[in-house]
Amino acid sequence: MGDNKDDRLIVWFDIDNTLYSASSKISQAMGERIHAYFVSLGFSHEEASELHLRYYTQYGLALRGLTRHHDVDPLDFDRKCDGALPLEEMIKPNPRLRKLFQDIDRTKVRVWALTNAYKLHAERVLRILQLDDLVDGLVYCDYAEPNFSCKPEPEYYVKALEKAGVTDPSKCYFVDDNRGNVQAAMRLGWGHCVHFSEHGLEIVEGGRVKQIDNENLAGPKVIGDDNVQVITDLEQLRHVWPEIFKKEI
Ligand SMILES: [Mg+2]
Structure with missing residues (x-):
């Protein structure tokens, strides 16, 4: 390499x-886990949706906003979001x-x-x-x-x-x-x-x-x-x- x-x-x-294909619904499953992650930080569902969208739009990646503004450990985020997806079934x-x-x-x-x-x-x-x-x-x-x-x-x-x-x-x-x-x-x-x-x-x-x-x-x-x-x-x-x-x- x-x-x-x-x-x-x-x-x-x-x-x-x-x-x-996006029809695999992986991005939705990721989105749900990311939403749950925001909620686990203490945000309401409404705030979680709003921040998720804002960071995605602003930074290209929700995690970018989470690490910048909420001191989130990206590797913990990755384990609980992408790492937890049952990709083999999707x-x-x-x-x-x-x-x-x-x-x-x-x-x-x-x-x-x-x-x-x-x-x-x-x-x-x-x-x-x-x-x-x-x-x-x-x-x-x-x-x-x-x-x-x-x-x-x-x-x-x-x-x-x-x-x-x-x-x-x-x-x-x-x-x-x-x-x-x-x-x-x-x-x-x-x-x-x-x-x-x-x-x-x-x-x-x-x-x-x-x-x-x-x-x-x-x-x-x-x-x-x-x-x-x-x-x-x-x-x-x-x-x-x-x-x-x-x-x-
Ligand atoms: Mg892509």
């Missing part, structure tokens, strides 16, 4: 709600996705994961999805660090490049289901950024899922005035980024 002399292209995959390996990863041309491309979760959750998800052997490196939110950063904070992306030994951000390919995370990478000059907006589903603030009508998104499209390319299925990456896949499959 992390060969610093590697000058291949690099593909960064977000993990949660990108490598598995997600299954997806052969189509594994094939997509296998079809990436490793002579030219490295594959890394870039997540706002802690490494325990990230590694667990990759293992359950049977993608762990196809991922070369992982950048995660280091809850053990006093003032850890997360997407979409610029310093998080800068650290990610350092960890992977990338000096030229134009070599980066990045896909995430959170549009703000994609926009942040684009602002930092990451070369090829795609917003994954799962067909029929979109995550909204606080980890809740709502149905959206993206029936008209049959293929990759550029949507909105921020010039973000949107896909509704990771298979579309084969068309959006043909240069990273093996020629003869």
